[in-house]
Amino acid sequence: VAFYTVGRSLTTVFNVVLTYMVLKQTTSINAIACCLVIITGFVLGVDQEGAAGTLSVIGVIFGVSASLFVCLNSILTKKTLPCVDNNVWRLTYYNNVNAVFLFIPLILIFGESSVLINFSHLTSPKFWSLMTISGVF
Numbered sequence: 559v560a561f562y563t564v565g566r567s568l569t570t571v572f573n574v575v576l577t578y579m580v581l582k583q584t585t586s587i588n589a590i591a592c593c594l595v596i597i598t599g600f601v602l603g604v605d606q607e608g609a610a611g612t613l614s615v616i617g618v619i620f621g622v623s624a625s626l627f628v629c630l631n632s633i634l635t636k637k638t639l640p641c642v643d644n645n646v647w648r649l650t651y652y653n654n655v656n657a658v659f660l661f662i663p664l665i666l667i668f669g670e671s672s673v674l675i676n677f678s679h680l681t682s683p684k685f686w687s688l689m690t691i692s693g694v695f
Contacts, residue, residue: 564603565621571596572629580633 607613642648679685
């Protein structure tokens with residue numbers, strides 16, 4: 559089993575913790591007990607991988623980070639939905655508009671503009687048709 563997957567097991571734990579911290583909602587004792595079981599399993603997995611000499615520290619970091627950010631995204635979405643009349647489509651639209659304006663400077667800062675300019679399918683109608691279809695569905 560990839561250790562990234564083991565790190566992802568902490569999604570439930572982060573969900574409980576961040577729900578309490580961000581949304582100020584409490585959780586049942588049973589859910590907290592389940593979180594303790596998950597944490598114990600995670601610690602045992604790290605310990606045994608380390609003992610076997612196959613522990614991937616970067617896998618642990620990426621797995622735990624992925625769990626954290628997946629939970630943070632869903633919790634912040636729940637917190638933000640009332641600002642757009644609980645309309646998921648409106649929130650998605652606003653996120654996409656913001657992404658367009660954020661990606662342009664990042665593309666320039668990280669020197670990716672040459673990759674875009676040299677992309678062989680940039681003027682291909684087939685490419686843009688498939689991109690449009692994937693954006694709609």
